[in-house]
Amino acid sequence: xxxxxxxxxxxxxxxxxxxxxxxxxxxxxxxxxxxxxxxxxxxxxxxxxxxxxxxxxxxxxxxxxxxxxxxxxxxxxxxxxxxxxxxxxxxxxxxxxxxxxxxxxxxxxxxxxxxxxxxxxxxxxxxxxxxxxxxxxxxxxxxxxxxxxxxxxxxxxxxxxxxxxxxxxxxxxxxxxxxxxxxxxxxxxxxxxxxxxxxxxxxxxxxxxxxxxxxxxxxxxxxxxxxxxxxxxxxxxxxxxxxxxxxxxxxxxxxxxxxxxxxxxxxxxxxxxxxxxxxxxxxxxxxxxx
Numbered sequence: 499x500x501x502x503x504x505x506x507x508x509x510x511x512x513x514x515x516x517x518x519x520x521x522x523x524x525x526x527x528x529x530x531x532x533x534x535x536x537x538x539x540x541x542x543x544x545x546x547x548x549x550x551x552x553x554x555x556x557x558x559x560x561x562x563x564x565x566x567x568x569x570x571x572x573x574x575x576x577x578x579x580x581x582x583x584x585x586x587x588x589x590x591x592x593x594x595x596x597x598x599x600x601x602x603x604x605x606x607x608x609x610x611x612x613x614x615x616x617x618x619x620x621x622x623x624x625x626x627x628x629x630x631x632x633x634x635x636x637x638x639x640x641x642x643x644x645x646x647x648x649x650x651x652x653x654x655x656x657x658x659x660x661x662x663x664x665x666x667x668x669x670x671x672x673x674x675x676x677x678x679x680x681x682x683x684x685x686x687x688x689x690x691x692x693x694x695x696x697x698x699x700x701x702x703x704x705x706x707x708x709x710x711x712x713x714x715x716x717x718x719x720x721x722x723x724x725x726x727x728x729x730x731x732x733x734x735x736x737x738x739x740x741x742x743x744x745x746x747x748x749x750x751x752x753x754x755x756x757x758x759x760x761x762x763x764x765x766x767x768x769x770x771x772x773x774x775x776x777x778x779x780x781x782x783x784x785x786x787x788x
Contacts, residue, residue, distance in 0.1 A: 499524070499527060499528075500524055502649065502745045503645065503646065503649040503690060503693075503744055503745055503748075504690065504743060504744065504745055506520050506521060506524065506645060506686075507686040507687060507689070507690050510686045511686060511687075516638075516684070517642060517680060517684075517686045517689060518638040518639075518641045518642060518680070521641045521642065521644075521645045522536055522537075522641065524645075536641075537637060540637035540638075540640045540641055541633055541634065541637045543607055543637075543640060544622065544623075544626075544633050544636045544637050544640060545633065546605070546607050547596070547607050547618070547619035547622065547623055548619075548623055548626070549605075550595075550596050550599050550604065550605055550606045550607065550615075550619065551591075551592045551595040551596045551599065551619060551623060552595075553599055553604055553605070554570050554595040554596065554598055554599040554602070554604060555570065555574065555595055558570065558571045559602050560602070561598070561601040561602050561711075561713055562601075562602075562603070562711070563709070563711055563713060563779075563783050564783070565708070565711070565713050565714050565779065565783075566598055566601045566602075566713045566714065566717045567598050567601060567602050569594055569598060569717065569718070570591070570594050570595040570598050573590065573591055573594055574591055574595075577590070577591055582725075584628050585624055585625075585628045585629065585728075586624075586725060586728060588624040588627055588628050589620040589621060589624035589721070589724040589725065589728065590620065590721040590724065590725065591721075592616070592619055592620045592623045592624055592627075592724070593616035593617055593619065593620030593720040593721040593723065593724040594616065594620075594717070594718070594720065594721045595616070596615055596616035596619045596620070596720065597615060597616035597716070597717045597718075597720035597721075598717055600612050600613070600615050600616070600712070601711075601712060601713045601716075601717055607619065609643065609647070609670060609673065610647045610650075610651070610656040610666070610669055610670060610673065611656060611657070611658070611666050611670075612712065613658065613666050613667075613707075613712040613716050614666040614667050614669070614670035614719075614720065614723065615670075615720070616717075616720030616721065616723075616724070617667060617670035617671055617673075617674050617720050617723035617724050617727065618640075618643055618670055618673055618674045618677065620674070620720065620721060620723070620724030620727075621674035621675070621677060621678050621724050621727050621728065622636045622639060622640065622674070622677060622678075622681075623636075624724075625678070625681060625682075631681060635681055636681065638680065638681070639677035639678070639680050639681040640677065642676050642677045642680045642689060643673035643674060643676060643677040644673070646669075646672055646673045646676045646677075646689075646693050646744075647669060647670075647672075647673045649744075649745065649748060650665075650669045650672065650673075650697075650748045650751070651669075652748075653745060653748035653749040653751075653752055654669075654748045654749065654750075654751040654752030654753075654755060655751075655752055655755055656669050657764075658705035658707075658763065658764040659705070659763050659764040659765075660755060660756070660763065661751065661752060661754075661755025661756070661758070661763070662702070662703060662704045662705045662754075662755050662758045662762055662763055662764075663700075663703040663704055663705040663706075663716075663719065664697075664700050664701055664702060664703040664704075664751055664754065664755060665705075665751065665755050666705065667700060667703060667716075667719045667720065667722075667723045668696070668697055668700035668701070668703055668723075668751065669697070670720075670723055671696040671697070671699070671700055671723040671724075671726050671727045671730070672692075672693040672694075672696040672697045672727075672730075672744075673693070674696075674723065674724060674727035675692040675693055675695070675696040675726075675727040675728070675730040675731045675734070676689045676690070676692050676693040676696075678692070678727060678728060678731035679691075679692045679731045679734050679735055682731070682735065683735045687739075688734040688735055688737075689734075690740075690743070690744045691733075691734040691738070691739050691740045691744070692727075692730045692731045692733070692734035692735075693730075693744050694740035694742060694743060694744040694747045695730040695733055695734060695738075695740050696726060696727055696730040697744075697747045697748065697751055698740065698742070698747055699726050699729075699730065700723075700726065701747075701750070701751060701754060702754055703719075704758060704762035704763075704768065704769050705762060705763050705764040705769075706762060706766070706768055706769025706770050706771045706772075707764065707766055707771060708766065708770065708771045708776040708779060708780060709766055709771070709776075709779070709780040709783065709784075710764070710765070710766035710771075711766075714770070714776070714779075715770060
């Protein structure tokens with residue numbers, strides 16, 4: 499029934515229905531999902547996002563390698579002096595904490611992947627804590643982000659091994675920006691524009707984890723993704739449009755990902771993973787494990 503994200507946008511405008519309602523109907527038609535259960539599950543996921551980031555704040559610990567896990571505590575102590583306002587600094591903290599919780603084997607919501615699990619919570623939970631947005635409204639935004647992710651996957655990829663980090667952090671950023679716009683503005687066209695802008699900002703980002711561990715540079719890319727999501731959302735809400743439609747940007751991202759050398763697709767063999775310092779870190783870690 500729907501082959502493009504724009505199909506959902508067009509139907510929302512044509513029927514004068516909220517976009518999240520169109521997505522619920524689409525999910526019901528495609529998968530037979532009970533609308534009430536879908537709403538309840540969305541609220542449950544939001545609550546898990548809140549729990550995941552707070553778990554890291556309350557239980558600081560290093561990751562398996564020792565390369566990450568301590569940055570959340572550092573930023574939490576600093577954020578009152580942040581260059582950004584409370585909303586953005588909180589988004590950075592939440593995204594960082596969630597990502598470090600993942601690296602420390604904590605429980606997270608993969609959205610769309612565990613390696614990019616901090617981006618969407620950074621956006622949504624910061625709105626909850628700093629703007630007092632109700633969890634029910636955040637759950638509506640989560641439905642928007644899920645639909646964006648689904649159509650990215652259909653046109654491109656959500657996997658770093660297939661499409662590079664643009665497919666993980668890039669997709670998560672698009673999902674987050676669309677959700678932000680929907681929660682704060684509601685205009686379906688602006689949702690699509692925010693998602694398109696986000697993906698264009700991160701087009702070509704390679705996947706180069708040191709040693710193959712989802713830690714360096716993955717953890718710190720998550721808060722960057724949340725900040726970029728707010729940037730794209732702000733531009734879209736102001737009325738600025740993407741010159742290239744979201745669905746075409748998704749397709750372009752897929753082509754770019756497939757053209758990336760294998761060393762830049764989650765193998766830990768290229769990019770920063772191939773630097774002298776990265777190799778030294780890995781040698782030291784592996785030496786300690788023998």
